[in-house]
Amino acid sequence: MKFSKFIDSFEEGVFANLTNKKIDLEKKGKKIYDLFVGTPDFKPEESFLDAIKNNVNSENTKYSLRDLDILIDRFIKHYKERFDVNLTKDMVMTVNGTQEGMCHVGMLFADPNDYCLLPDPGYVAFSACAKFARCNVITYPLLEENDFMPRLDLLGEEVLKKIKFVIISYPSNPTGGVITKERYKEIILLAKKYDFIIINDNAYSDIIFDDNESFSFLSLDGAKEVGCEFYSLSKSYNTTGARISFFLGNPKVVKRFKVLRSQYDFGMFYPLQYGAIEALNVDKSVIEEQRLKYEERRDFLYNGLNSIGWKVNKSKGTMFMFLRIPDKYSGSLEFANDLLEKTGVLVTPGIVFGKLGDRYVRIALVKPKEVLEEVIRVIDKSNILKE
Numbered sequence: 001m002k003f004s005k006f007i008d009s010f011e012e013g014v015f016a017n018l019t020n021k022k023i024d025l026e027k028k029g030k031k032i033y034d035l036f037v038g039t040p041d042f043k044p045e046e047s048f049l050d051a052i053k054n055n056v057n058s059e060n061t062k063y064s065l066r067d068l069d070i071l072i073d074r075f076i077k078h079y080k081e082r083f084d085v086n087l088t089k090d091m092v093m094t095v096n097g098t099q100e101g102m103c104h105v106g107m108l109f110a111d112p113n114d115y116c117l118l119p120d121p122g123y124v125a126f127s128a129c130a131k132f133a134r135c136n137v138i139t140y141p142l143l144e145e146n147d148f149m150p151r152l153d154l155l156g157e158e159v160l161k162k163i164k165f166v167i168i169s170y171p172s173n174p175t176g177g178v179i180t181k182e183r184y185k186e187i188i189l190l191a192k193k194y195d196f197i198i199i200n201d202n203a204y205s206d207i208i209f210d211d212n213e214s215f216s217f218l219s220l221d222g223a224k225e226v227g228c229e230f231y232s233l234s235k236s237y238n239t240t241g242a243r244i245s246f247f248l249g250n251p252k253v254v255k256r257f258k259v260l261r262s263q264y265d266f267g268m269f270y271p272l273q274y275g276a277i278e279a280l281n282v283d284k285s286v287i288e289e290q291r292l293k294y295e296e297r298r299d300f301l302y303n304g305l306n307s308i309g310w311k312v313n314k315s316k317g318t319m320f321m322f323l324r325i326p327d328k329y330s331g332s333l334e335f336a337n338d339l340l341e342k343t344g345v346l347v348t349p350g351i352v353f354g355k356l357g358d359r360y361v362r363i364a365l366v367k368p369k370e371v372l373e374e375v376i377r378v379i380d381k382s383n384i385l386k387e
Contacts, residue, residue, distance in 0.1 A: 009131055015352070018336065022346050033375050035363045036346045038173070038319050042290055044238045044279070051278035052242075052271045060270035067094050071273045075246055078280045079231075083205075083216035090251040091224070093258055094268045094276075097243035098203050098230040099125045101257075102167075104264075105228075105247070106133030108256050109197050110164040117159070117166035119150065121174055121322075121350060121357030123201070126167045138163060141356055144313060144324070148177025152187055160194040168217070169201035171208050171317025174353050174362040178212045178316045184220055191226040197253070198227030203245075206236035206287050208317040209295045218249055228253050235319060236287055237279040244268070244276045294319055297365040297372060304376035309385045321363045322350070326385055331358045342382040345375055 022032055071094070076087045095101030102125045110116055112134040118126045120139035130137045138159055142148040150168065152160070168187065170179040191198050200217040208214040216231075217223050228249030234240040247257060268276075301321060302314050312323040329335040332349035339345050339361075348364075350357030367375070379385070 006131070006134075010128070018340065018346060018349075021337065021340055025340070025344065031344050032340075033343075033345045033367065033371065033378070035366065035375070036348055037366075038235070038364045039240055039366060040235060040238045040319065041366045041368070042238045042293075045282050045286065047278045047282065048237065048239065048275050052275040055271040055274040060274075064267040064270045064273070066267060067092075068270070068273045068277075071277050074277050074280050079216065079218075079248070083219050085216050085218045087218075087248060088251070091254055092246060092248045093254050093261075094273070095230070095245045095247050095261070096265065096268060097234070098201065098232045098245040100243065101230055101245060101247050102126065102199075102201065103128045103132050104260060105199055105257065106130055106135065106165060107260060108253060109133070110135035115163045117152070117155075117163045117196075119167065119169065119172075120355060121353035121360070122167070123169060123173045124352060126169070126201075127354075129167065135164065139354065139356075140166075142172065142175055142177065143356070147316075148172055148175040148322075149179055149183055150187070152190055157194075160190060160196070163194075163196045165197040165199055166191070167199045167201065169203075171204040171214075173204065173318050174320055174348070174350065174357065174360075175322045176313075176315025176318050176320055178208060181213070181215060181220060184217055184223075188220060188222045188226060192222060196226075198223070200227060200229035202229045203232040204235060204318040205231070207291055207294050207319055209298060210314075210316060212316050214317075224250055226250070233276060233279050236290075237282065238290075239275070239279060242272055242275065244272060244279070294365055297367075297369060300369050301363070301365070301372050301376070304372070305379070308376060308380040310379070319365045321365065322357075322360050323347075323363060324360055325350075332361050336361055339379070339384060342384055343375075343378040345379060 026032055072089050072092050075092055079085045079087055106129040110133040114135045115138055116130050116135050117138050117140055119142050140150050140152055202216060205214045217229050231246045233244040298315055305312050315321045325332055325335040332351045336347055336349040348362040350360035
């Protein structure tokens with residue numbers, strides 16, 4: 001049986017390898033501390049679950065060929081209240097999760113052999129976006145010494161002239177970095193000058209720390225002329241499996257994305273649309289309380305790891321920390337495997353996010369403090385940090 005070169009370009013090697021090791025170790029009775037995937041351990045609000053249950057009926061289980069007006073209206077109100085962004089209905093559509101939307105959106109702009117610009121390190125769906133569009137990738141570096149912020153102005157005119165789109169994502173998965181409005185304004189000006197599209201991933205805007213400012217890229221002057229963004233309910237509202245996300249911004253782009261989506265999808269399940277309305281109605285104090293718990297976990301792990309000799313940087317946002325590995329290891333995969341075998345702590349090797357991630361591992365803040373305390377203790381006891 002022969003498969004396409006296209007599907008062969010996708011690999012699950014690192015994830016499958018570590019998952020299989022986890023299963024083997026669990027079978028042998030080893031306790032595993034799974035900090036691998038960013039699945040919140042907090043629960044969604046009951047009103048969200050009730051809205052889904054109450055709207056499961058024969059009518060709502062038919063093809064959902066459109067976004068409900070009441071959902072789009074509620075989302076427009078939410079974005080105005082949350083980010084002071086004015087939207088109209090032709091500027092918003094739902095997608096079945098940001099990952100699904102991100103994987104397809106590049107096809108709107110790039111043809112085979114065109115170029116796109118992606119962060120290194122960056123979330124794995126960004127590279128999948130380029131593969132689905134069959135376009136070439138140029139990367140821009142996110143470096144710790146630059147607070148993991150992009151410097152597109154340093155790439156040179158030759159690069160900026162040939163790219164069709166760029167993906168930006170802040171707060172950043174995996175780095176935990178944030179971006180300033182000033183830096184984003186610089187990128188908007190570059191997009192206007194060199195005629196490329198900005199695709200902004202705003203999935204972690206509600207999880208930001210240390211008084212850093214959370215904002216929508218679309219709130220900035222000129223942003224709607226040159227780009228769009230994804231906004232997700234997954235992390236802020238603990239609805240990861242429901243796959244509820246929105247794509248919004250330039251109406252011409254949204255219109256074309258609807259055309260593309262109509263070829264592979266019949267829309268978001270109506271009960272989930274009603275659930276999304278109720279999620280957006282959740283009192284914002286609930287979201288803030290959860291944010292503070294993530295920040296508390298971040299502080300606890302940061303202080304604990306530094307106290308045992310693992311000198312790590314402090315994530316500024318998201319539910320992740322991006323930790324530099326000890327110098328004695330050749331790369332992140334070697335360290336992640338050693339960490340799992342010696343301590344039972346399962347983390348994501350930074351190499352899966354790009355070459356510049358190979359001196360880091362990503363840890364998800366998806367366990368309570370008492371579990372994180374155990375994590376710190378078993379790492380210290382293993383002597384894995386010793387030279």
